[in-house]
Amino acid sequence: MAMGIDGLVSGLDTTALIDSLIKAEAGTQALLSKKVSKSQTLVTDLQSLNSALAALTANATGSSTVDKLRGASATSSASSVKVTADASAVPGTLTFRVDRLAQPQISVTAAMTSWTGGPTVTLVSGSGIRTEVAAGASLQELAAGINAAGTGVTATVVAAGTDPGSGDPRYRLQLAGPSGAAGAFSLYAGTSAEVTAGTATDVLAAPGAATVSSAQDAAVTLWAGTGAAQEITSATNVLDDLLPGVDVTLTAVEATPVTLTIARSDTTATNAATALVTGVNNILTTIKTKSAVTASTGAGGATTTSAGSFTGDRTVRDLAAQLSNAVMNPVDGVSPSTIGITISRTGAITLDAAAFAAAMAKDPAATTGALAAISARVEAVGKAASNSVDGTVTQKITGQQSSIKDLQERISDWDDRLATRRARLVSTYAAMETALSGLQSQSSWLASQLGTTNSGSSK
Incomplete structure (x- = not known):
């Protein structure tokens, strides 16, 4: 520096x-x-x-x-029956008939311009459990109440044209339960006590109402046509206990027997x-x-x-x-x-x-x-x-x-x-x-003094 x-x-x-x-x-x-x-x-x-x-x-x-x-690898003789197997699956075959698919109950009420069934409705499950729901002042409020009740039944308000007399818009309430036979339900206009007394109105049995699909379990029959025939049911279309380590998914009814083959992979x-x-x-x-x-040779030839x-x-x-x-x-x-x-x-x-x-x-x-x-x-x-x-x-x-x-x-x-x-x-x-500078200055002074002395002597 x-x-x-x-x-x-x-x-x-x-x-x-x-x-x-x-x-x-x-x-x-x-x-x-x-x-x-x-x-x-x-x-x-x-x-x-x-x-x-x-x-x-x-x-x-x-x-x-x-x-x-x-x-393990798993195959099915029918494209409508999907099968997967994990490592615990045991090699072998199984034949069965697909009799039913699982489905939920779907019902619709009669068309109406507004809800006139009273302040309370009661949902009754397939097992007889009753849940009272506040109906509110409109079909929309009734649907919201049913959805909030936590029964597994969902409600949707669907447009249904207009009233021939008044020209007012009409609506239906579509109700859908969970998949499987246990998901069946009924809807009554009235309290639970009125249902017991038989004075509540069955909303889904009224004129114009309908059940689009009934709640049912999926069902397959093992060894159909033999003395060992056995029905296996499921609330869903996935059978996960038919064979250990094997999941079977049903997508269509098959009258012809279906054969599953499990092999070592x-x-x-x-x-x-x-x-x-x-x-x-x-x-x-x-x-x-x-x-x-590693060895390399440089530009000068050195290794x-x-x-x-x-x-x-x-x-x-x-x-x-x-x-x-x-x-x-x-x-x-x-x-x-x-x-x-x-x-x-x-x-x-x-x-x-x-x-x-x-x-x-x-x-x-x-x-x-x-x-x-x-x-x-x-x-x-x-x-x-x-x-x-x-x-x-x-x-x-x-x-x-x-x-x-x-x-x-x-x-x-x-x-x-x-x-x-x-x-x-x-x-x-x-x-x-600095020291050299001082010496140089001193040398110059001495030289000048000597010069002066010599000059005086010459005179």
């Missing part, structure tokens, strides 16, 4: 000289900065590795038991094996790539080498070994290669899809058991490394971040130290220039 002292007397480029001295003394700070940069790269790479480990651990957890690897296990091997191999490849030492961020890192090296062992160690004395999981001479782990499929076809229980055991081992390694509290990789990241913080503080200290050193050098050189 120039302070107006360059070459005032000495002719020296003091600014450049000071910069050179500071640069020489800043070598330690430069080394610290390089170390920070290297550590930050390592932290970034470790964080990426930890994220990949967490994802791998989650996948492994999802396939760590045989139950999680089971799968290998898709779940195959996908799990593929995801596990791919996840492990990707991590091992990343570790190998970032642990490599230089550079180490990867994981080169020589014991934590990462141990993790790679543990993952490889988790996948490739025998399961109950049997090599994973028997289910298509192999390792190459370069350390790459692969899954032979054809070999895995053949193993599943030959012995699905043993194959899924081996895959579950391998997944459980990978899960354990992944958790030990990536656990957010005490995982080995997590702790490595925390340690590096702490080291970076310490290095940055030391770099900051060096900023202060170098600034102080520069100020001292500037002061020193300024003093030198």
Whole structure:
């Protein structure tokens, strides 16, 4: 930093000289900065590795038991019958006839220009439960009261033309109950006591009223036409207890028997094996790539080498070994290669899809058991490394971040130290220039005095 002292007397480029001295003394700070940069790269790479480990651990957890690897497929002989099966479904077939679909009761009142049935109506459910509702002063208020009663019956006011005599607009009240036979209902103009006394008017039996659809359950008949015939009903068109782990959705009546077929599916296990091997191999490849030492030739022909961020890192090296062992160690004395999981001479782990499929076809229980055991081992390694509290990789990241913080503080200290050193050098050189200036002035004075003396002597 120039302070107006360059070459005032000495002719020296003091600014450049000071910069050179500071640069020489800043070598330690430069080394610290390089170390920070290297550590930050390592932290970034470790964080990426930890994220990949967490994802791998989650996948492994999802396939760590045989139950999680089971799968089933379900088909129906009728397009109107939809069927889905989960892993608990047992392979087999079932035949039945679809006799009815579930539906709600939908009824409409007679057309009217206004409500004249009195201040109270009573809804009576199919099981006999009575709910009184304030009718209000209009059909709209009556509908709102029914909807607010919480019985499951909903009311809608629908336009119904005009009155032939007065020309006033007419309306009907459309009532809809919940699906299933238990959703049946009646509507009476009057109180619950009047319903009991038989003096209340059945609104839905009045002239002009109608029931559009009656409440009914869905019904299927198993083994129809045999002595074992059995009817199964449901308030909805979804039968979720017909077979364990199987949901059946009905969309139409089928007089022709419908056959459901439940079969074992290998898709779940195959996908799990593929995801596990791919996840492990990707991590091992990343570790190998970032642990490599590469050589390059510069413009002058000199060869230089550079180490990867994981080169020589014991934590990462141990993790790679543990993952490889988790996948490739025998399961109950049997090599994973028997289910298509192999390792190459370069350390790459692969899954032979054809070999895995053949193993599943030959012995699905043993194959899924081996895959579950391998997944459980990978899960354990992944958790030990990536656990957010005490995982080995997590702790490595925390340690590096702490080291970076310490290095940055030391770099900051060096900023202060170098600034102080520069100020001292500037002061020193300024003093030198001042001293030289004084000497120069004194020399000039002496020279002038000598000149005067010599001049006097010559006279």
